[in-house]
Amino acid sequence: MKSLFGTAWRPPQRAVLVPRRWLSRKTSSARQLPARDGEPIHPKHLLHLLKPANPDLRRPQFVMKRNYQLFQSLAESRFNHVIESMGNWAENQEEWRSFGLNSQLDLERQAGLFKATLAKAFELAMTKNKIGRQDNPLFWNLRNAFIRLESEGLARELQHAFQTFLMRDRFPQAVNELHRALADMRHPYEWYPATRMIQRTIHLHVGPTNSGKTYNALKALENARTGIYAGPLRLLAHEVWNRFTAKNKACALVTGEEMRIPSNADTWFHSCTVEMTPLNARVDVAVIDEIQMIETEDRGWAWTQAFLGVQAKEVHLCGEERAVPLIQDLCARIGEKCVVHRYQRLNPLVVSEESLGGGFANLRKGDAVVAFSRVGIHQLKAGIEKQTGRRCAVVYGSLPPETRASQAALFNDPNNEYDFLAASDAIGMGLNLEIKRVIFESAFKFDGHAFRPLKVPEIKQIGGRAGRYRTATQEMMGVSAKPVPGEVTAFDDEDLDIIQKAFKTEPGPIPTAGLFPPPSIIERFHSYFPPRTPMSFVLGRLRELSRISNRFHMCDFTTAMEIAEVIKGYNLSVSDRCIFVNVPINLRDEKQIAALQAFANCVAELGNGHLLDFGLIDLEVLDAVRPEGRPEQANYLRRLESLHQIITMYLWLSYRYQGVFQSQALAFKVKEMVEAKITEHLEKLNFVPELQRVKRQRMRKAAARIKEQEAFWLGENGEEAGAEQGEAGEGEQGARVLEPDDEPAGQLVDARA
Template sequence: MKSLLRAAWKTPKSAVRVACRWRTQVAAAKSPLNYAVRNLKHELQDDGHMRRGRPGSATKRNYQMFESLVDSRFAEVLEDWGPWASNQDEYRSFGLTSQSLLDREVGLFKMVLDKAFTLAMEKGDTSRQENPLFWNLRNAFIKHEARGLSRELKYAFQTFLMRSRFPKAVNQLHMELADLRFPYEWYPATRMLQRTIHLHVGPTNSGKTYNALKALENSRTGIYAGPLRLLAHEVWNRITAKNKACALITGEELRIPSNTDTWYHSCTVEMTPLNALVDVAVIDEIQMIANDDRGWAWTQAFLGVQAREVHLCGEERVVDLIQDLCARLGEKCIVHRYKRLNPLESMGKSLKGNFKNLQKGDAVVAFSRVSIHQLKAGIEKETGRRCAIVYGGLPPETRASQAALFNDPNNDYDYLAASDAIGMGLNLEIKRVVFESSYKFDGQAFRPLSIPEIKQIGGRAGRYRTAAQEIAGRSSAPTTGFVTALDDEDLRDIQKAFRTEVPPIQIAGIFPPPAILERFHSYFPPRTPISFVLARLREISRLSSRFQLCDFTTAMQIAEIIKPYDLSVSDQCVFLHIPVNLRDQRQLLALQAFAECVAQLGLGRLLDFGVIDLEILDIQRPDTAYAEQAEYLRRLESLHQIITMYLWLSYRYQGVFQSQHLAFKVKSLVEEKIALHLEALNFVPEAQRSRRQRMRAMAARTEMKERTLLGADEYEDAAAVVHNEEGHEDDEPLFEGPDEVGGGGSAETEAAKEARATASG
């Protein structure tokens, strides 16, 4: 059986690093084991302190409970798939020609599951190398809880069914196509160049990006690639202000200069033009090359950009990786190290939750637009002074004017409420950074901020020079920057982060390009779901020690959603990266409608899509009812994201999605309505204090759950390296959690009450 296990699940070297996330589930899972699983921390405290080796009794109980959950979820997967007679076509594609054969395969798969858990419980073999099936299941459960576990079980069972489906020659061909050890060979035109790599590294506010941009401005042609749309806009403004032609390219906006044949490019990193030969390319925040979701975009830009000089800007911990990759490429790597231009200190006391303890020049950082606007209202009410507001979702002009108001010492805008986007390089004259909390909602769960996130955001305190001072040629003496928190509980996390060194980045993320996926898919039976092709590729891929596959979960979910539509493999590959929130039913319906439109080569006029909730534009903001306000805001946010999806597709299928101008108009109307709603929010101190306590408890519960299933060593390894910046460009979430959307009042939705009850154990 051990040989069967290893044959069926070859060590997935490509499996992604466990991220520090565990979605706190507010709706009860189908499994009757849900309550018991949620309360594992009370029964298995010693597992969080387990060292590697044979598991203790608490760990065994933990894994036994997890095995029961896996059995329950697998039964539900089979139930959803249905009996052989009702789903013959799909079963036959996996070589199952009768119900009895299906039953036999189910029995064999259960034996393999049992063996995987035996290895974990009896020998402590839980790593990717020793027990990949167990590792994949546990990883899926940690990252996406019960639903993620069900998806992983489905993919694992499909992989198991296909183990003998292919002849030996085809299997060998699969292995050759899945050899992803040399991703730099995917860009042959770039390999013909002899590039020089300049690596600018140092802490926040050390001048590394400033010097790289100087090299860009002194070149004849060049590219800037950054992590956020707001940074692309900022660089675009900087270059055009010097009367130089520059294109702006983001996922939902394209501005190409007219009356010229050559221009600079300022873009988000996913949109880096790899076919443009330029003198200088600047790739910002290169440490995100290891990001679980977006790291592939930095790797692609670094390996593929055709520039004679490539300037990479980032943290010191990426040096070894970049030097090693440059050695493999045969390219010269010059490291430029910078020291911080002014001192930075974490403070010994918090604001005690009182805005009256704010000082002129303070920036309070939150992680959703609702929180930011509530902070603004509370600060202005408590202090009697004005508070500027800056976050990625603001229109560029508004963002620039708000930053100018805050930077100007001669007005009454003493404070700033901002998102964590300020950590990515905006020019703001901040004297002290105040964290509203030391946790954030990452789309799955409330999780503690990672050490790099805290250092990068906090590092914006005590700016040396602002952009206005640079343009005017004025200088200012460097002043010490301070970092603190609104509450004492969060300040302890901030202080700990500033005392902790983060280990070097060892691995760059990759995602197979469409050409590899299309060719790999061609060696499967017709109409094989691309989600299974991705699962198979993830399972058998070969990678070098310096590369890992980015998380396939979202891509496989999208592939499942668009499976009913007759899309070419090329079109499916396009849809895999569409910016969609899979937890929003309205967005799922829109995604299906867009996929159907592409499959039928229809005229994708915006007004023809009945699933787009344009009626919300005719509804006025409810004044009183909490539930109505919450639903109103959710509908606006959903519409905004659907229009963003439409615009994203309009640049890739210009002949299909033809209402681009109308879409921009609708997007503007939605943003105005959201802004009016946010500006009307109230700040209720007790309600916000209670919310922070609840969310802090949920984040602590997330951390404890991860320790429980991972064990101390594995948890610390994961926590030390995870840096999950926003997954798709720079739109902050509109709200965090179910109890934030109603304006800060005391009322709670049922989901919020359940979340609070769960957080309290």
């Protein structure tokens, strides 16, 4: 979080006077208030002021009550802003009428009633400690939204809560009961009746990195007549596609933005990203890679959908040991046999006692330095090559597949000068790289919302890529050799301690699988609302009413609801809106939002979807000369990345609206040109050691501050909300918010399409 209450909000005066009264006279004089008397205190000072020096005032109950009082003031202030942003009744009467408001007086009266409901929710939290999803859902949703997305998330949640409040009396009891029945998702395996007609056998391959589990699963796929590979990355889909085509096996490549279908074969294999798994194809064998990602709250639904819906006689799941209890339980529920294959690591792995000391002097041939942004990767490359005089290859998620393959080949070849590799966490997903030592540039990453420490499974998966059982050259020659040991370390001493602790820690079993309602449910649910009801409200209502079993959790609705808001002014069918809410987009970029609206308008009006007819697409940047100044260079890169994402969005839509977006070949050409421009720019970046050191320190401080602030709102252990979200039983679900980083170096962005 950038600050405790976001960057724009200033608390009302009464929110500040309360904690002042709690401070003793001695404490007040000892702490100089950071603002003149009678003026609002800046949010960044509130956390400091709210830590009373008197030990008697540190009791958890007292502290949390005080925090909730401040949070109530913030929520009330934010709600006033929400009402202003939604427009008065006269300005937006068509939408207000859809919520049953027929005048400005009605709007003001309902806003007043909602404020009373809001106050009651906070009173329950402060006086009776009712803060759970079941006991106090309004408070629970607001607090979780604020913790995850600060004031922006709180405002969004307040808007959805107010819309839900307005609709409370709009439906008769029979319709409300129908809504609840449609939102009953306790048995998602019933969504795939054709699959349930097949008696499948589930083979679960589990083990640490470099244990051969994926290798054995792919062997089963190769020996089948027809089959599917579904992985988390476009790069992995390309790698498997190349593997099959090299063996003269007809194979289709299917990702969100690219489809290559064999033209000279009647049957073929499929290699795809997990979201694109063809559920209507009957095959002999299906391989679903990285099954542990079924627990993620942004993409976990895709693994659940592929696992429950793929029509294969044999389904091979590859992943971590902690996925076993969940998969066995789900198999028992659907009556399918589950065979667990456990593997041990084929070569030893050690965690170093020493870091690199913040420099490149101790680099050795075969080292891979892992960073978490595309800019960071290329800056590392520049620093390594300048200090060592040797070449450094680069690998990251958004790199074109052909470029990635050539870079990997250069690094894997022991007979050239490419001694080192700068890579993203995409290497943890099974790319074929002969790494001897993995070096974490940092133990922290930006997850699209905030800086956070790497999780234990992430560290183990990335670090586990160090060392190989046999090199590619040895495999080709059939040479038997002693396993090459792997080593893991960090760039700085401060991060090495986190890495060492992670390898001594065993993460617990995965508790739940992600779910997201399929379009068929959304369309049926939407049909029971008045015309012109915003789809964002319908999705919010569906989220609130959802009932799921204790082995599932509801995935993120927030991005879909935001996209629905962005395109609500266009005359799209519900089916079209269900497509658009899944479009790959960075909603922090105004240019991408404008492009999305232009694309939505094109579909609504069945207009001309030729790429060059969209004047707002910044194609001029392709002719621009790379500037010299640092701020100008940053803006230049932002323009290129924005254009790249817009073209990706166009390609994604072109496969879903082939008669509208017809410039697919041109879009691929423009995409290649943009990628070349980005690569050219990144290769000219410099590595400034002191700036990079300061950057890493800033990441650590930001992550520590976020952890402190979460403890501030959730209690000392910071686990309250997380425990509630994963609790057993059935009930209404909130959604966790997580957007991909706008620097597409890691797996989240790469796989979203």
